[in-house]
Amino acid sequence: MTTATEQQHMAGPLSAAVAHLCTRLQPQVSARTAAGFREVLRRLSAPLQVAVAGRIKSGKSTLVNALIGRRVAPTDVGECTRLVTRYQYGTVDRVEVVFKDGRKQVLPFDVGGMIPNDLEVDFDEVSHLEAYLTNAVLRDLTVIDTPGLGSLDAASVKRTEELLGVAGGSARHRAFDGTDEGTEGKEDEKEDDDADLDPTSRNAVAGAEAVLYVVTQGVRADDQQALAAFTAATASREAGPVNAIAALNKADTIAPESVQGSDGDVWKAASLIAEKQAATLKPRVADVIPVIGLLAESAESGGFTSADADALRQLAALDDATWETMLMSADIFVSWECDVPTGTRTRLLEKLDLYGIRCAVDALRADPELTAGALRRRLLDASGLAKVRGRLDAVFRARADGIKAAAALASVTALAHASGDAGERQRVHDAIEVLLAKPEAHQLRLLEALTLVTSGAVNMPDDLAEEVLRVGSNADIGDQLGMKGRPQRELSAFALERAGWWRSFASFGATPAQSRVAHVVHRAYFLIWQQLREQAG
Numbered sequence: 139m140t141t142a143t144e145q146q147h148m149a150g151p152l153s154a155a156v157a158h159l160c161t162r163l164q165p166q167v168s169a170r171t172a173a174g175f176r177e178v179l180r181r182l183s184a185p186l187q188v189a190v191a192g193r194i195k196s197g198k199s200t201l202v203n204a205l206i207g208r209r210v211a212p213t214d215v216g217e218c219t220r221l222v223t224r225y226q227y228g229t230v231d232r233v234e235v236v237f238k239d240g241r242k243q244v245l246p247f248d249v250g251g252m253i254p255n256d257l258e259v260d261f262d263e264v265s266h267l268e269a270y271l272t273n274a275v276l277r278d279l280t281v282i283d284t285p286g287l288g289s290l291d292a293a294s295v296k297r298t299e300e301l302l303g304v305a306g307g308s309a310r311h312r313a314f315d316g317t318d319e320g321t322e323g324k325e326d327e328k329e330d331d332d333a334d335l336d337p338t339s340r341n342a343v344a345g346a347e348a349v350l351y352v353v354t355q356g357v358r359a360d361d362q363q364a365l366a367a368f369t370a371a372t373a374s375r376e377a378g379p380v381n382a383i384a385a386l387n388k389a390d391t392i393a394p395e396s397v398q399g400s401d402g403d404v405w406k407a408a409s410l411i412a413e414k415q416a417a418t419l420k421p422r423v424a425d426v427i428p429v430i431g432l433l434a435e436s437a438e439s440g441g442f443t444s445a446d447a448d449a450l451r452q453l454a455a456l457d458d459a460t461w462e463t464m465l466m467s468a469d470i471f472v473s474w475e476c477d478v479p480t481g482t483r484t485r486l487l488e489k490l491d492l493y494g495i496r497c498a499v500d501a502l503r504a505d506p507e508l509t510a511g512a513l514r515r516r517l518l519d520a521s522g523l524a525k526v527r528g529r530l531d532a533v534f535r536a537r538a539d540g541i542k543a544a545a546a547l548a549s550v551t552a553l554a555h556a557s558g559d560a561g562e563r564q565r566v567h568d569a570i571e572v573l574l575a576k577p578e579a580h581q582l583r584l585l586e587a588l589t590l591v592t593s594g595a596v597n598m599p600d601d602l603a604e605e606v607l608r609v610g611s612n613a614d615i616g617d618q619l620g621m622k623g624r625p626q627r628e629l630s631a632f633a634l635e636r637a638g639w640w641r642s643f644a645s646f647g648a649t650p651a652q653s654r655v656a657h658v659v660h661r662a663y664f665l666i667w668q669q670l671r672e673q674a675g
């Protein structure tokens with residue numbers, strides 16, 4: 139199983155420290171646990187795994203195509219939309235079907251360069267698809283397309299849950315507290331002691347490390363259910379504002395007149411709805427970003443052609459009355475008497491939908507000289523994709539090291555738990571404690587404390603929870619202290635003051651669970667203070 143991604147370096151010092159721990163522990167644990175550690179090591183050196191999750195038909199695959207910059211994921215119906223597909227970097231474009239028994243079979247792309255919509259294999263035997271693409275975006279991000287939790291098809295839901303590590307994956311949550319209650323996973327123990335991973339262990343290491351939730355405006359009952367199920371599932375793991383962001387997709391389909399304060403503007407309406415959703419999802423998701431996945435896909439993946447631009451130019455020449463009538467609905471747009479062939483109009487609708495078509499024609503009317511390339515860039519701007527990319531960079535890429543290291547440590551603990559050997563469990567626990575006591579690994583403890591608080595596992599008064607969130611989810615000291623741009627001396631004094639406050643809170647007035655978090659926050663402030671002092675020379 140050698141892939142190009144394996145040669146990649148660790149995301150950073152935290153990942154390297156956890157990798158070192160795995161390597162050191164390997165000779166001291168059972169063959170089965172050691173096999174799990176090998177898998178953890180492999181994952182540590184691979185790019186961050188981001189799952190795109192959400193209700194079926196929310197536009198997940200469309201967004202995946204937009205992000206990768208290539209129309210490769212099948213959208214709408216078809217067998218493959220019911221499968222988990224992992225898009226990762228490779229030196230040659232290739233798709234593999236991975237069967238449940240571990241067998242693999244190379245799958246040709248279809249004529250359009252997409253993953254074929256229907257597999258000519260026994261669908262029930264299929265575990266998932268692996269797509270290797272040469273796209274640069276995938277060098278430090280593996281994107282995982284999921285069928286969606288709101289799907290009515292039980293098998294698709296199961297596949298998604300397995301990927302996210304929901305099924306039986308709760309052991310990961312105990313990563314740092316070292317408590318010892320779970321015994322799940324025992325049923326697999328009687329099997330032979332070969333190096334293969336049992337399902338429990340596989341589950342413990344297989345989950346995605348970060349999540350992009352895709353939501354849409356129309357919140358139906360099953361939509362909310364899917365989100366609730368998903369949030370519950372990920373809350374018991376490491377998901378939190380550090381590794382979960384949300385996109386409000388299909389912003390173009392929002393009727394602005396139904397949103398108070400939108401002034402009839404689609405983007406304003408979308409932003410207002412996104413804000414509301416952010417309040418609902420808070421604090422698990424830091425931000426909800428409106429986006430038009432379809433426009434982004436067409437503009438980014440070569441779907442929008444110069445022939446499309448020519449057709450739009452023709453439409454831009456229509457008189458206002460005709461044009462406004464045609465834009466009233468998709469049906470009218472296609473059926474209205476007009477020189478642009480019906481087939482061409484249908485194609486434009488598929489690629490841009492009415493909102494995108496209106497955008498393009500407005501742009502062409504304002505500037506008839508606009509080239510096809512410039513028009514494509516306008517559409518990309520109108521899609522809002524840049525903001526999603528920016529957030530992915532800020533939230534995931536920049537913190538890949540901490541996220542990956544935390545997920546790996548959680549897996550290591552889960553593996554030791556699943557072994558059912560108390561001695562082994564203790565050895566692993568002790569080794570993790572030694573690692574976490576080092577100042578350079580404190581970031582990991584802080585991430586865990588943050589997750590405990592934001593998931594509600596440890597209750598904190600709102601203002602304190604917000605402070606933990608601020609300190610734990612920012613990389614820059616100014617941001618951590620909420621005092622960006624202030625003089626060093628002020629930062630230093632504040633860090634010291636808060637360090638003292640959290641220490642006394644840990645000793646007096648806190649519950650035992652709060653106290654554990656408080657100690658971590660105290661130390662975080664102390665380390666910040668120390669760092670500021672070193673910087674000051």
Ligand SMILES: Nc1nc2c(ncn2[C@@H]2O[C@H](COP(=O)(O)OP(=O)(O)O)[C@@H](O)[C@H]2O)c(=O)[nH]1
Pocket residue numbers: 193194195196197198199200201212213214215219285286387388389390391429430431432433491
């Ligand atoms: N109007 C509009 N349609 C979209 C948008 N994003 C996706 N779609 C359409 O929604 C349908 C479902 O998209 P798909 O990506 O297959 O959803 P998935 O099931 O979540 O993967 C497809 O017909 C897409 O073209 C969008 O931003 N605007």
Ligand SMILES: [Mg+2]
Pocket residue numbers: 198199200212213214219283284285
């Ligand atoms: Mg899909």
